[in-house]
Amino acid sequence: MAPRILAVAEVADGSLTKLSTEVATVARQLAEAAGGEALGLVVDASPDAAAQELATYLPTVIAVTNPAVTSEVVAPHVVAAVAKLIEEGVTHVVLGVTPDGRDVAGSLVGLTGLGLLANADTVTWQDAGPVTHASVLAGKAVTSSTLTGDRGIVTVRPGGVTAEPAASAGTVERRDATAPAVPAAKVLDRVAEAGAEVSLEDAKVVVVGGRGVGGPDGFRIVEELAQALGGVVGATRASVDAGWIPYARQIGQTGRVVKPELYLGLGVSGAMQHRVGMQASKAIVIVNRDPDAPMAEVADLFVVGDLFEVVPALTAEIRARKGG
């Protein structure tokens, strides 16, 4: 039986998320390697624009128009659409590691009993199934895992593959929504908060303030440096727990996983739970007054010094070089 591999896409403000383009690329590459078929799914109140975009990556896209997602959480509605496609012969489901992606994956495992290969950095097709490569145990090992049956679910982390459109665009098939397979919670309000809206995952430069920053005032010099570099501010759990910065900025095991061109850590010790969220960064620069801080194990450049002296000097230096 030739595999049929489904990429489940997510929509934000009417368009496809970046991770969805990567998920679509993974599904298509797997299908090519397996001699199978790749398809995509978008569920939204008005899915057309996102579905057209998804079709640049995949030969077939199912666009489910579902007005309920404006007033209910989306996952149960996506689960209903995926469950139907599994009934129709989809063998493998690929999703992104996001809050909704995890909810959909977990619900599907609960409903169908299918196996889950979670948090893949990369996925290859070997023999008869997908093999996922994932970082486990706080970065101590990289495992290769596979399904024992011929069907299953895979979730992929951001940045594992580079999104690549297909040689030719696919077709979009429109469908009506089916009733959710699991009860959906109502959405009463959507609240935007200052400081939460930046996308850490998409940033080229991430400047992180740890406990060493000392307080909300200290984050001001972190913010200034990030601005001079055109980057965004991230945080450790210590600075989030202290209430200096919103949880949305936390990097690490229980926060976001980032892979920027530059990670600049200020007053960050480098606990394993933090490092799993940043150690794949291209360049790592650290300012810490303790030369024995564990970050020294991964830093390309480790400056031993007081961040309150080094950071303002660095911001001034960068502004001067940029001619500002």
Next chain:
Amino acid sequence: MQILVLTKPVPDPAAGAERLGADFRLDRAASPTVVNGNDEYALEAALQLVEAHGGEVIVLSMAPANAAETMRKALAMGATRGIHVTDPALEGADMPTTIRVLAAEAKAEPFDLLLAGIDTSDGMGGAVAAGVAAQLGLPLLSSAASIEPIRETETVRVKRLSAKGYDVIEAPMPAVVACTQALGAPRYPSLKGIMAARSREIASRSLADIGPDVAPPGGWATKVLEAEPPSARAAGRVVREPAADAAREIADFLADRRII
């Protein structure tokens, strides 16, 4: 109100002794264990809800026989009693089996809210809460930053963290809530709590008690093929200089890499 909290004993991340065994599965004897970090936040939220509304907090774990000791730490924080599912046949259980076992146990224990952590530090699947909710046919409220039960309407309202801030979501109880650390830091067990926990019940349950059909006849749905250490980074450079010189060094480094 009755609150069931899923708590998983995991290797203590602070001990740094986690190891994979010969079968590439976690060697659970290699490291001291603690209650999974996110589950402590869930437990704290449960304890505060019961303090405000009355009722009981029950912790439910599926774990090796020696995990009862770790569960006792959850009781010392204030949980009323524990349920410990343990069976050699569940060693290395896959995600669908874990979900079926926990859902089956939860079904036998009437609750208003079932709380779980958003994910585990040893597995990081982040799938169990959603899976249990789906198995039980209950609503899932995930990425919770606050939990507010509303008695009059028999519903629960949750602030769900979103990419932009948060959504306020609501569903009828009983419901399943997946908890984040944004709920607020867990308490330390008091000496009184530690003493009281000694006499609290941890009921031990085997696969036979639950129904053997929760474990698949054909073996687990996933398997680990191999494990390797991560590829090492080249050794970095360490500089100790006055701030102005250090700033120039960093700027040169960034310029070399065309970041500025």
